[in-house]
Amino acid sequence: MAVVLEAKNLEKRFKDFVAVNKINFKVKEGEVFGFLGPNGAGKTTTMKIIQCVSPKTSGDLKVFGLDVNEHPREIKQHMGVVPQMDNLDPDFSVIENLVQYSRYFDIPIEEAKKRANDLVNYVQLNDKKESSIDKLSGGMKRRLVLARAMINNPKLLILDEPTTGLDPQARHLIWEKLKDLSSRGITVILTTHYMEEAARLCDRIVIMDNGQILVEGTPKNLIKKYVGDHIIEAENTIEIKTCLEKNNIEYEVANESVEIYSENVPHITNLILKKCTSSSVTARPATLEDVFLKLTGRKLRE
Amino acid sequence: MVTFIKTWKLNFIPPFLEPVLYLLALGFGLGGFIESVDGVPYANFIAPALVSISVMNASFFECTYTSFVRMYYLKTFDAMISTPISIEEVIAGELFWGATRSTIYATIMLPVLLIFGIIKMPSSLLIIPFAFLGGLLFSCIAMCFTALSPTIDTLNYPSFLFITPMFLFSGTFFPMDVLPLVVQYTALAILPLAHVVIISRELTLGVYSISLLASLIWILAATLIFFVISIKLMKKRLII
Numbered sequence: 383m384a385v386v387l388e389a390k391n392l393e394k395r396f397k398d399f400v401a402v403n404k405i406n407f408k409v410k411e412g413e414v415f416g417f418l419g420p421n422g423a424g425k426t427t428t429m430k431i432i433q434c435v436s437p438k439t440s441g442d443l444k445v446f447g448l449d450v451n452e453h454p455r456e457i458k459q460h461m462g463v464v465p466q467m468d469n470l471d472p473d474f475s476v477i478e479n480l481v482q483y484s485r486y487f488d489i490p491i492e493e494a495k496k497r498a499n500d501l502v503n504y505v506q507l508n509d510k511k512e513s514s515i516d517k518l519s520g521g522m523k524r525r526l527v528l529a530r531a532m533i534n535n536p537k538l539l540i541l542d543e544p545t546t547g548l549d550p551q552a553r554h555l556i557w558e559k560l561k562d563l564s565s566r567g568i569t570v571i572l573t574t575h576y577m578e579e580a581a582r583l584c585d586r587i588v589i590m591d592n593g594q595i596l597v598e599g600t601p602k603n604l605i606k607k608y609v610g611d612h613i614i615e616a617e618n619t620i621e622i623k624t625c626l627e628k629n630n631i632e633y634e635v636a637n638e639s640v641e642i643y644s645e646n647v648p649h650i651t652n653l654i655l656k657k658c659t660s661s662s663v664t665a666r667p668a669t670l671e672d673v674f675l676k677l678t679g680r681k682l683r684e
Numbered sequence: 685m686v687t688f689i690k691t692w693k694l695n696f697i698p699p700f701l702e703p704v705l706y707l708l709a710l711g712f713g714l715g716g717f718i719e720s721v722d723g724v725p726y727a728n729f730i731a732p733a734l735v736s737i738s739v740m741n742a743s744f745f746e747c748t749y750t751s752f753v754r755m756y757y758l759k760t761f762d763a764m765i766s767t768p769i770s771i772e773e774v775i776a777g778e779l780f781w782g783a784t785r786s787t788i789y790a791t792i793m794l795p796v797l798l799i800f801g802i803i804k805m806p807s808s809l810l811i812i813p814f815a816f817l818g819g820l821l822f823s824c825i826a827m828c829f830t831a832l833s834p835t836i837d838t839l840n841y842p843s844f845l846f847i848t849p850m851f852l853f854s855g856t857f858f859p860m861d862v863l864p865l866v867v868q869y870t871a872l873a874i875l876p877l878a879h880v881v882i883i884s885r886e887l888t889l890g891v892y893s894i895s896l897l898a899s900l901i902w903i904l905a906a907t908l909i910f911f912v913i914s915i916k917l918m919k920k921r922l923i924i
Contacts, residue, residue: 435765436924467759
């Protein structure tokens with residue numbers, strides 16, 4: 383498959399602060415590629431460099447084979463952007479927002495109107511066509527921003543936290559649309575704080591922290607590699623911990639509980655119940671969230 | 685290159701209302717006590733100043749408060765630069781829109797002043813193209829303030845410390861030559877409105893002098909300088 387985007391030693395500095403620290407990644411055509419990471423990890427900065435709105439400090443970034451610093455206009459012509467914050471124009475109605483935006487791509491007015499109508503349908507805002515932006519709910523605004531990003535029939539769609547703050551219904555609708563767009567061959571790059579979202583949508587993800595890429599892979603493989611199939615949770619008490627250590631079982635402390643990554647759930651569970659504690663022990667399938675917390679730690683990020 | 689057409693919906697709250705009020709209050713009210721200024725009836729004397737003030741306000745406030753809202757609160761510029769449009773084009777669009785707004789205001793005012801019979805035709809028609817240039821100058825200056833303002837409240841400083849003195853001391857309501865010579869020269873050196881008033885007045889009175897040319901050169905040079913600076917400053921602020 384063709385490579386849509388390729389970063390080599392991509393770096394972004396703000397004075398003394400290194401926001402993106404020499405990262406390397408490749409996105410292939412038709413892929414859904416996710417960036418995960420705590421706040422301040424460098425995800426949004428990376429998105430902005432890809433969108434050609436924030437110039438890189440050093441390194442190489444090619445989108446559609448073109449350098450982002452040299453050919454921003456050509457790249458942006460084929461890219462759709464859903465920014466972290468909605469920036470719709472409150473002076474315009476739903477449909478006018480789409481038509482106005484299409485002017486920036488030099489789309490002829492008749493064609494623009496046709497596309498705007500199709501897109502309003504696509505994101506299920508047909509009833510709200512003539513509404514002003516103020517009257518839309520958060521989820522509706524998000525859908526409209528997605529529709530706006532599609533107005534130029536992009537080959538690459540960039541979404542910065544597309545579902546943050548949405549209710550489950552709105553979130554599922556966005557997921558459904560993204561899956562549909564991806565199935566039509568559009569390459570999608572997104573950032574998210576929701577592990578479930580990444581696991582459901584993304585073909586491949588990277589986890590970033592402190593401006594660096596920690597790991598890269600498919601959600602499934604990352605879970606398998608870093609956590610294993612299952613997680614067994616027990617109470618975080620001194621007795622249990624000393625008991626686990628005595629039996630050479632590795633564990634991680636997660637606030638109220640201790641977590642044991644394991645491939646062999648019955649064996650470990652029985653062992654703990656028999657030797658360490660009679661209180662509750664639970665087992666559950668491992669998730670991307672476990673990988674995330676293991677790699678980026680549990681300390682709060684401001 | 686994509687030329688960028690702005691189609692912002694406009695609120696045409698009649699821009700002629702304010703100058704008409706000024707004209708009635710000052711021109712005919714106060715003017716009753718003032719026979720003439722340099723042989724010109726007082727209403728005729730302030731008419732071009734009122735147009736100039738309108739040109740200044742129309743573009744200056746568009747490119748300060750309104751542009752700041754678009755830039756900072758609505759993130760409109762961010763939305764626009766994620767399309768093939770560049771930041772330079774977005775800002776140039778704002779500046780030209782400010783100038784267009786000035787032109788619209790001046791154009792609406794002309795017939796009103798004509799009805800009062802206090803401007804000469806056809807030379808006053810040149811006010812229309814000149815309003816675009818004057819408007820562009822104030823747009824560019826305004827955009828520099830917008831680029832440098834940390835918050836929307838700090839835009840009050842140029843409004844009070846720059847626009848208000850200019851409104852009063854640019855030969856608007858009394859001729860500048862009553863001021864001390866030092867003040868006159870300072871005003872001519874730093875107050876753009878003074879030059880806009882000089883040109884407008886010569887156009888509406890239909891009397892020309894060499895100062896028209898001097899002021900035109902001053903305005904052209906200042907516009908060019910502030911055009912470049914304002915785009916540079918905005919780029920520095922928005923492209924990080």
